[in-house]
Amino acid sequence: MGRNELIPHLFRTEYSRIVAVLCRALGLENIAVAEDIASETFLSALESWPYKGVPANPTGWLHVVARHKALNYLKRSRTFTNGVAPAIAAGRSVEDPIEIDLSDANITDSQLRMLFALCHPSIPDSAQVALALRILCGFGIDEIASAFLTSRDTVNKRLFRAREKLRTANLTLEFPPREEIPKRLDTVLTTLYLLFSEGYYSETDDAVIREDLCLEAMRLTHLLAGRENTASPDVYALLALMCFQSSRFAARKGTDGRMILYQDQDTSRWNQELIARGAEYLHKASHGEVSRYHLEAAIAYWHTVSENTPEKWEAILRLYDRLLLTADSPVIALNRLYALSKVYGKTIAIAEAEKLNLKDNRYYAALLGELYTDMDNARAMRWFQHALSLTQTQAEIQILSDRIGALKSS
Numbered sequence: 001m002g003r004n005e006l007i008p009h010l011f012r013t014e015y016s017r018i019v020a021v022l023c024r025a026l027g028l029e030n031i032a033v034a035e036d037i038a039s040e041t042f043l044s045a046l047e048s049w050p051y052k053g054v055p056a057n058p059t060g061w062l063h064v065v066a067r068h069k070a071l072n073y074l075k076r077s078r079t080f081t082n083g084v085a086p087a088i089a090a091g092r093s094v095e096d097p098i099e100i101d102l103s104d105a106n107i108t109d110s111q112l113r114m115l116f117a118l119c120h121p122s123i124p125d126s127a128q129v130a131l132a133l134r135i136l137c138g139f140g141i142d143e144i145a146s147a148f149l150t151s152r153d154t155v156n157k158r159l160f161r162a163r164e165k166l167r168t169a170n171l172t173l174e175f176p177p178r179e180e181i182p183k184r185l186d187t188v189l190t191t192l193y194l195l196f197s198e199g200y201y202s203e204t205d206d207a208v209i210r211e212d213l214c215l216e217a218m219r220l221t222h223l224l225a226g227r228e229n230t231a232s233p234d235v236y237a238l239l240a241l242m243c244f245q246s247s248r249f250a251a252r253k254g255t256d257g258r259m260i261l262y263q264d265q266d267t268s269r270w271n272q273e274l275i276a277r278g279a280e281y282l283h284k285a286s287h288g289e290v291s292r293y294h295l296e297a298a299i300a301y302w303h304t305v306s307e308n309t310p311e312k313w314e315a316i317l318r319l320y321d322r323l324l325l326t327a328d329s330p331v332i333a334l335n336r337l338y339a340l341s342k343v344y345g346k347t348i349a350i351a352e353a354e355k356l357n358l359k360d361n362r363y364y365a366a367l368l369g370e371l372y373t374d375m376d377n378a379r380a381m382r383w384f385q386h387a388l389s390l391t392q393t394q395a396e397i398q399i400l401s402d403r404i405g406a407l408k409s410s
Contacts, residue, residue, distance in 0.1 A: 017107045
């Protein structure tokens with residue numbers, strides 16, 4: 001990995017870890033200070049590495065610099081009444097400040113504590129996931145706006161209000177009482193689901209798959225599954241979904257870097273070990289109420305069945321019907337239409353699609369292009385061209401251009 005790719009990659013993985021540890025040391029009310037120190041750490045890397053070279057252990061270098069910056073900040077602070085850190089407020093000498101522990105074990109524990117702290121009931125629901133995506137997942141404002149289908153201005157206002165609440169609410173980086181965990185866990189899982197989805201269906205990057213985001217989401221979800229007080233059927237179901245989706249990473253990307261659609265994938269490249277692991281987690285999730293994660297995991301499982309049988313698509317369609325009752329959304333409705341076309345044919349699927357009337361949705365336009373292909377190629381081309389006009393990512397532009405080119409030559 002070259003230097004140009006390394007620093008953005010490390011920002012994705014290490015920024016949130018540094019912020020979580022600093023918040024644990026400085027107090028959650030100083031989250032803005034923690035963010036500034038983490039940002040300054042990466043700025044130091046950008047200033048140093050191009051001239052001095054990338055250090056042998058880049059992650060260790062970042063942790064050392066972040067620790068020094070945090071300790072220097074504590075030493076500079078002389079205001080005991082405002083309390084920059086709990087240790088100073090308690091009367092500890094600024095020459096002997098609190099420990100900044102960036103060990104793997106403390107990073108992991110701090111991140112999980114942070115996940116639950118950011119999902120505290122005192123923070124507005126609309127801001128909880130946005131703040132978690134920003135602080136713990138390193139999402140940019142545009143990425144958060146894309147995930148919520150809203151504007152940058154709205155996201156910035158939500159983040160500001162959430163940070164103010166953290167600053168004034170006297171919250172601590174502790175796991176909530178056992179009776180509060182289920183309510184907060186819903187938001188935690190939503191955050192991890194969005195993190196994985198951003199990696200798997202990248203909206204803001206030209207990479208076909210951003211595996212670092214997917215792996216980070218899987219890592220944090222796996223940690224939840226490994227704790228007695230957070231392991232739940234929904235956690236196992238989400239982990240199963242991630243395993244099934246990840247099993248097709250290699251098949252989704254060609255040797256030339258292009259995205260390969262599901263129907264064109266080489267099934268021999270699907271990771272059978274991950275599929276088996278997903279099935280194991282889905283079995284563990286079978287106790288309790290069926291959530292959207294259970295249904296999406298079951299749909300993802302059927303997509304790992306390589307045989308293209310009527311029974312497969314009938315099962316997928318039934319699951320989408322149930323999912324729409326649980327979590328109605330345009331994306332789910334569009335995905336259901338593809339399964340509908342496999343079971344009942346394109347004509348019925350087109351009629352159902354037209355009822356949705358999502359003309360400004362690029363997935364809707366692309367789906368109609370697929371459905372009209374070989375039925376009315378002129379109309380299919382118009383829909384593909386419309387989808388192309390709505391698309392920004394290079395991977396999708398390439399696929400749509402290929403579809404238009406194939407229709408022109410047919």
